[in-house]
Amino acid sequence: MSELTLLLIRLAFLAVLWFFVIAAVGVIRTDLFGSRTAPAAGARNAGKPAKPVAKPKSKKGEPRQLIVTGGPLQGTTINLTEQPITIGRANDATLVVTDDYASSRHARLFPQDGQWIVEDLGSTNGTYLDRSKVTRPTPVPLGVPIRVGKTVIELRK
């Protein structure tokens, strides 16, 4: 074996070793920022930032915001995403209410087929949609008040 060949083999081996490390980091990256199709689509649209914004706009008539219209947190707004929203006194709730009349995990709002559904999570004092008590998962129309303890929330566009 000539010196040169061995040198080339050595350098190639180190390169492959580092390629392995970088490939591993690449797998982690994909894991963190979504599946392989997502970053590819994102990269393609990188030049035109209008595209990702256009997507939520296309869903006309769907609520975009949750607004607290009554109670101690009045005026708070939460932007709606695909994620469900939990309301309660527990620290891990999306909307943490400090209210003796609310349970720690009081109610939950989640999107389904373009509609937002409210569900009471077995609270002590109940959740009210407009005037009626929520006993089963119920779709929430725009602008109809949901009452959780002293807090009143509404879905807005």
Next chain:
Amino acid sequence: MSEVGVSPVPMPAKRRGAQLLMLALAVAIVMGAYANVGLAIDGQIPSGMLTYGLSLGGLMLAAYLVLAKFAPWADPLILPLVTVVNGLGLVMIYRLSESDSGTGRLSSPTNQLLWTLVGIVLFSLTLIFLRDHRALQRLTYTAGAAGLFLLVSPLIPFIGRELNGARIWVGVPGVPSAQIQPAEFAKLALVIFFAGYLVAKRDVLALASRRLLFIDLPRARDLGPVLITWGVSLGVLVMQKDLGSSLLLFGTFIAMLYIATQRSSWVIIGVLLFVGGAVLAGMVFDHVYQRFEVYLNPEDPALFDREFGGSAQLMQGLFALGSGGILGTGLGQGHPELIPLAFSDFIFTAIGEELGLTGLMALLMVYALIVERGLRTALAARDPFSKLLAGGLSFILAWQVFIIVGGVTNLIPLTGLVTPFMSQGGSALLANWILIALLVRMSDAARRPPPQAIQNEGLTQVFQR
């Protein structure tokens, strides 16, 4: 809230394809290294290459299939990363056995390959039989007792054995080859115990405190478990002359205590206790003092020539790293066989000589990625026991790499510990494969999507009063 901040979190995918690809690359790297050694030493591809490659590839494929069947959501990177470290260890041991002089004759690549086989069998069995790692929480105190017993078992007459100055072996009397290092398994049992214990006690350890000057000090009676662990680890240090396991054990306990309580005062107390204990042991016991001497002054010729507890091994390791330089001498072209016991504690310097700083950094990155995947699992885990167990197991791996790499590079006093997955030695390899199986099991549970809420109200009403 900005639009970017509220983008939905992507669900973790199974990523089985990526895992298989990375695994194939890992096996290919190991095979390349093997061929490189043969080309450099004999000028030809080693004759056993096909058998060796097929067996390693087959083993990893089997491990992959078990993982895909029994832990389909597991992290895709853990297995390929471990394959690279284990494989490069195998290649290095093979390479050392090829050189006729020095420590080469003591290294045995065939044995190590067999141990890898047993390790992967244990990995698979753990995955197959341990379907829910939370079952381990019920074994908290059993695991604690078992760990303690394994730790002290080398002190039991007849079965305990002393080798190279450390009494850390047990074996069957009369059979010299049948021996294991129980401490390697003890550390697994003890991490399970720490996790279970801290889940039960963390509130009192985290909250009850008195304020003194700037830090919250825990109450005196809550110091009990810390003091007991400290006593046990110092006992290991003194009775078995095993510095490495002692440091490993206590450091892991302190780290898990910190993870559970998020109180830095525990870390400060732990470090002070350990430094105090180590200094005391250094003053009282000769073998500990010798380590300090060597650490502070390895170039001293008197220390270099000392027959027992001298600095010759450490210096040879440093010479090896020096002659390796940035790019290394190339596999099979250095002289790592000059380092005493290069195949076990000092395998890292042997690799450093032949692959250079570049290779060592890649290797450390691989270890760091394994640990990162473990800590990631701890973050994603849903219950406190899993969080603590995954955090503790990842930490013990990282801590072990730090202690041994820091030791051979003279950053910290050298303590005898194996480099995980690389050093020759069955017990450590088996224990670490079980550790990896536990991490894989937990990452499977953590990444598995939560069961979907039943939303078909026509059939079921979930919350009805």
